Amino acid sequence: MKNFPIIDKETGREFWISRSIAVVVAVFAKEGENNFVAVVQRGKGTPDPEYVGKYCLPCGYLDFDESCAQAAQRELMEETGLNLPLSDFKLVSINDNPQEDKRQNITFRYVVKCNQSVKELQSMFTTKNSEKDEVSSIKFINIKDLDLYELAFNHNKLIPELWQK
Numbered sequence: 001m002k003n004f005p006i007i008d009k010e011t012g013r014e015f016w017i018s019r020s021i022a023v024v025v026a027v028f029a030k031e032g033e034n035n036f037v038a039v040v041q042r043g044k045g046t047p048d049p050e051y052v053g054k055y056c057l058p059c060g061y062l063d064f065d066e067s068c069a070q071a072a073q074r075e076l077m078e079e080t081g082l083n084l085p086l087s088d089f090k091l092v093s094i095n096d097n098p099q100e101d102k103r104q105n106i107t108f109r110y111v112v113k114c115n116q117s118v119k120e121l122q123s124m125f126t127t128k129n130s131e132k133d134e135v136s137s138i139k140f141i142n143i144k145d146l147d148l149y150e151l152a153f154n155h156n157k158l159i160p161e162l163w164q165k
Contacts, residue, residue, distance in 0.1 A: 019098070021062040022105040023072040025089070026162040027082065029114045029121055029140060036118050036140040037159055040079050042152055045133030051152035055141070057159065059107075068108040076112075080138050081126035088112045092165040100154065111162050 027038040060075035
C-alpha cells in the first residue's frame with residue numbers, strides 16, 4: 001500500500017494521504033458562428049511556477065464536505081467570478097490516468113454551456129475571490145484560436161475534447 005495516515009496535532013483527526021481529487025470546468029459560450037471558452041491566466045501565486053503566464057480552464061481541488069460538482073462550481077466562482085447554477089454543470093468525463101498529471105490527480109471534468117453572451121459573461125469576471133495572485137486575468141478565447149495561446153497542463157487537447165461532448 002502506498003497511502004499513509006497523518007494525524008492533525010490540534011484535533012487528533014486522522015487523514016489519509018493518497019491521490020487527490022481535482023475538478024476542471026469548461027465554460028462555453030457562442031457568439032454568432034464562433035464558439036468561445038473561458039480561460040484564466042495563471043498568476044505568480046499559482047502552485048505550479050512553470051505555468052505562470054499560461055492559460056488554462058478554471059480548476060482546483062475538492063474540499064471536505066462538498067461534492068465534485070460543488071467543487072467545480074466553487075472553483076469557477078473563485079477563479080472567474082461566474083456564479084452559475086449547479087444544475088448547469090454537466091460531468092462529461094473523469095481522468096484517473098496517473099501518467100497524465102505530475103501530482104496524479106483524479107480529475108472530474110465538467111462542461112457548462114451558457115446561453116448568455118460572451119460580453120454579458122465577461123462583465124461578471126473578477127479575480128477578487130481567487131487565492132492571492134493565483135489568477136492574473138480571465139478571458140474568453142475563440143476555440144478555433146487555441147493554438148495562439150500557451151495553455152497549461154494538457155488543456156490545448158482537453159478543450160476541443162470537452163467541446164465535442
